[in-house]
Amino acid sequence: MLGGVRLLKLFKTRALVLRSRPLGERDRLLSLFTWEKGKLGAVAPGARRIKSKLAAGVDYFTCASFLLHRGKSLCTVTQLEVEFAFRKIRENIKDYTYGMYFCELVEKLVEEGEPHPAIFNLLLECWRCLDDSSADREILARYFELKLLSLLGYHPHFKDCLYCGDTKGPFFWSINSGGVFCERCRPREGAVFFISSGTHAMADRLLNLFPAAKILNLRATEEQKNELQGFTRQFLLQWTGTGPFKGLSFLEKLNAQEKDKKTNNAPQ
Structure with missing residues (x-):
């Protein structure tokens, strides 16, 4: 027995x-x-x-x-x-930190004992992309954040104006509403930020991209990366009520050091 x-x-x-x-x-x-x-x-x-x-x-x-x-x-x-x-991820401090950040998000945002096959697949596919040297790490991180938020039910909205459905822009990102508004409809109070057309298009593309392997071909300007990082971080902190995220803070320091190094080494 x-x-x-x-x-x-x-x-x-x-x-x-x-x-x-x-x-x-x-x-x-x-x-x-x-x-x-x-x-x-x-x-x-x-x-x-x-x-x-x-x-x-x-x-x-x-x-x-x-x-x-x-x-x-x-x-x-x-x-x-x-x-x-995925042993290659462990061999590079930056890749390791990105991978740990993905794990940290899942640990903090997914409830204990609740099956999430789609999130399981998302994490596995993003590890696979991180193991590939051709992936842009910053874009991959934004992809993971946006997809994870959507799968958890937060659904950041980039397709069109939340109020009137305008698709032409220019657009403004509202933290409180979790989406974009056109110039005419945008809230006049609260945390509302202009989002460039290139960043808006990239965010919408990342949110709807499938499978994750397609991200290996995506590239973005530094301006777009900075904008994406800014509003995804704000969205994460405000809408999930969780944070700060240690992995994200460390990544920001690593990326800032890397950009400073490139600037200092650039020909005068």
Whole structure:
């Protein structure tokens, strides 16, 4: 009977490793984003040992098939089989930070135990793009933010004026309304910002882009990137009520340092 109860508590699931940290001298504590059961916590016994069969599947940016034993508060990893391990992401500090930022957003914004297959696919595809050296990291980050917000039900609106449906512009982005207005309809109070035609078109394209691999061909000007970053950050903070995001703050510092370096090295 006891063996039967244990079998009932075993389940197999496909999962992405959102977080992995040491637990004691031998184990690792994981935050997993599973296909069937959403976000859950798990212990990987002995995974810190070099010869552990679990060691290969408990690193960040890993997609694996897990056999888990359900406990009172945490699951225990009994077996796993790695599907994808995006090791290139771990080799570059900037790529690593972008990847961690994506994980942080999912950890903070997705409720525990709620399945979100579309968000699972979004994160996996964006890891895959990040593993590809041709992807523009800043555009990829904006794509991930906008798609995640939309899938969670926040639905930022760029297609046309929220009030009259005008599609020509110029447009103004309203933080409080979560969308754009034309010159005639724009609110005269609150946080309302002009959005250039190029940035408006890019935001609408990112929101409707599918699959994620198409982002490998997208490029934007520095002005468009700065505008996109500004209003997506404001939208995230105001509409989700969550933040600040450590990964985003660190990325902004890295990008600022990189741009300063390019400016200083430019021929006079």
